[in-house]
Amino acid sequence: MAQQYRSFRDLDWALIIIALIICCLGVLQIYSATHETAAWNDAWWKQIIWVGAGLILLYATTKLDYHTLLGQVPIMYVLAVLALLATFAVGKMVFGSRRWIPVGPIHLQVSEFVKVVIVLLVARYLAETKAEQLDGRDLLRLGGLVVVPMLLVMAQPDLGTSLTYVPVLAVGIFLAGLRWKYLAIILTVVVLAVPLSWNFLKDYQKQRLITFVDPEKDPRGSGYQVIQSKIAVGQGGMWGRGVTKGTQTQLRFLPVPHTDFIFSAFAEEHGFVGVVVVLGLYFLLLMQIVQNGTMAPDRAGMYICMGVAALTLFHLLVNVGMVVGRMPVTGIPLPLMSSGGSNTLSMFLMLGLVNNVRLRRFVN
């Protein structure tokens, strides 16, 4: 009883409140971007429900010791791979990609939940390694374990989400320590793999990379999204055009202004000032996660927190970078703001893990 009370009070309330403020701004922006559309005008209250569900999930996640969760990683990993395979069988085809499997009345994007499994997987594997530095066998094993779900997600095809697994692995390996020799080998492989992988990319993915380099090349086609996004951001100016006043958002020149390009819509309606406030909130959130990692009771806890931090930072860099034309269009959502159930729930799950780690630092 006493332990329960303590655990509730000792939740990272700063983290949760920052996350909820970001979620509120997200809901507001979703409303602004979709209230005049026929297909999406219910997205804002759906998002409220998802955030509520996310909070419950966060709390539930803190109830179970993360060590217990780490113990179940093999089972979770197998279930994750099976679920990814299932998307090919029962997945709903949307925009040429099978990412969703039906669970009751809703469709869940499996690859979003696999993120949580990857975080736990990397944490457990690295925490168990005894050596001062990782050796080649460790790299191959851990890399192999991560690559299998990555390839499955890539085959959906969903390049953006599959790439989000990489920073979790990369930051984990970085923290665990790596010989220069292996670092050099990894970099060589990557450098060699990039031109080779060009042949494995889908045409639309190649097109996206070409237009990332030169969006004006095809302003009506694939460069359209980036150009429209930059126009939206640019015309926001210092103070923004006001909620529901951004022409790029309201007249739908901006593509998907409630999901992948939500930050573009936000920047148009709230201006540079709004952008700095929200980016500041994200920075505080990130630092709070890292802080929990440094206070973790053990390596596994730290790896979990840093994995979540790496993933969040990657999402921010790629999504917000895309909005301002500094990153190619990969179609990954902005955590906590973008409309969508799976990404919201998975983010709250991960914040739950961070809180879980935090609560265990007093356990004796």
Added chain:
Amino acid sequence: MNLIEPERNTGQDPRNPLQNPRMLRDDTKFASGKVAFFQYFSVAVFVLLVASFWDLQVRNPELYSEAALRNSVKAIPLLAPRGKILDRDGRVIVDNHPSYSVLINRQLYKPEHLHDIAEGLNLDYDDLAAKVRRFSTEPKYRPIIIKLELTPADLAFVNAHRDGTTFPELELIHVDRRLYPQGGLAAHVIGYVGEVSVGELDSPEFAKYNQGDIVGKAGIERQYNDVLIGVDGQRQEIVDNLGRSRSVIGIKEAIPGKTIQLTLDLDLQVVAELAMEGKRGAVVALDPRTGEVLAMVSRPAYDPNLFAGRIRSADWKEITGNPFHPLLNRAIQAQLAPGSTFKPIMALAGLEAGVINDGFHASCGGGASFYGRFFKCHLSRGHGSVELHKGIAQSCDVYFYNVGNRLGIDRIAQYAEMAGLGHKTGIDLPQEAEGTMPSSKWKIRNFRQKWYAGETISVSIGQGATTVTPLQLAAATGGIAMGGIWMKPHLLKDTQPEITRKGDLNPENIARIVSGMCAVVNEGGTGARSRIPGVEFCGKTGTAQLASNDFLKGSKQGQAMKDNGWFVGFAPRINPEIAVVALFESGEHGTHAAPIVRDVVKAYFDKKARLQGIQAAKSPPPPEPPPDPKRKVEPEIIE
């Protein structure tokens, strides 16, 4: 470099950390340096992102505001209807009719649609593509009108395909378009409108217009384009990404062009047109008192409605390929030898210069020799003893050879130029020709040669290098009939009459010439078949050879080599009210041109009588019987 502290928990079961949660507890700072590195990296990422937003939002937001505006504001042109053109009585000659045009909104335009659009609207793809290319330098908000006067099938095509997913660039607009009289009535006076060409845009006259504007290209439409054209308006709409209108943010209404009233009298115009049916040539009717043009016909004519938008190339080829040049306004642009219609001017010069008087007789034996060359009279058996009256009435060439010989070329030119020959009349129509009045100076200037006295003999009967336009001849003759006051011809009713030239002439001399011209019609002269009962109709025939007919030179048409028939007439004898010229190309003789003039003059007096009758009927005591119904005009058949 290696920040990892040595592991102290050897001996524990690393495979099962859950069994001993404390095993890693004191080990959490093992990577604090790397965590700090991660934090600095995060700071760098955020700084980079904030800098990107600074770059877009604070450094040059105007750039993007404009881009957003271009995205969302669509301008739809509201085309101003052109002003109507009325005749002197206020009857409509040129009107507009409502129609639909289709345009391409270039902000939404996709080049790959062009083929299907051209096919759907039955347009030539290459023409359309060329048009789109011409617009490439114009601002994007200026749409391209690609087809005027949509057929019901076109309308159905546009309505079915202008949705957001098919061809969102298509836009329908309502346009008032020119409606010209059928059958080319007054076609040359009115002219026509058309899309301003690239070449015209470079000329000062059209420099103020834009690509795609419809402007007057000929005739009154061109002369008074600035008055008729009006000012186009614009409606600005907010549109979404599919081009659907969300709201109207501003309307600048179009200002319609002003209506103009001409001096033309449709009644006379119709009569003149009918009289010229099936012939080539021109008719000009003037009021010599004011210079008002009452009728102006040129044949062959064309249908200006073909030009009203963008003329089809087949129609254009047919018009330009016609050997008789239907686009030429012969009334002001045909420069032809006047033949014997020049003789009243010769008589004026002779009398005024004092080289002839009532007593001057010439003996005509069918010709005469001057400077070693024999010049024929048109009547080979000769006119016998000829004085001025008979010389004009019978058009005796020998008489006028003698007059000319006595005058010399420069005195002839002096009086002919006083009457307006060799100069543009200054009528308010574009591209008037000036004709030629030769003189010794003219010859030196143009040929660097001396004038030979023998050349004067041909000029005396309106041949040689002398050329006139029908309008010049009408104005010249009308001015003589007015006693030496030449008015500037004009077509715009709202124009102050303007005297071009005033000769200090002896009224008795005028009376002598007019008397001769009266005899032409009324005393068994060359125009005797064209008498009008009850009207003092005077005139002069002319039969001109084609030696100096420049614009038909090289034509292989046999008919083109026949002589041109002229007739110039006026009425009444004193205080003339109307002067009419008819040019009947290849008409062989002036007597064949005379009935054309007679019809117009008769129509004028019939109408006058009718109007006076109505006036009289209105006043309480009706002093006169009702007027005769207007005589049905039938074209004279030339045998």
